[in-house]
Amino acid sequence: MKKEYLNIICCPYCHGDLELEIREEDDDEIIEGEFFCKKCQKKYEIKEGIPILM
Ligand SMILES: [Zn+2]
DSSP states (O other), X not given: OXXXXXXXXXXXXXXXXXXXXXXXXXXXXXXXXXXXXXXXXXXXXXXXXXXXXX
């Protein structure tokens, strides 16, 4: 997942802002990480470059 997409991604559940914790990255690509929604406390994984937003 490109880092530039971070600006347009929000929580699919409550549309709140997401906080990102990057575990593995490659230049402008996020390989592994986790989104955390400060509003509804949900967590979303990024696995093999794909954010699992559900
Ligand atoms: Zn949320």
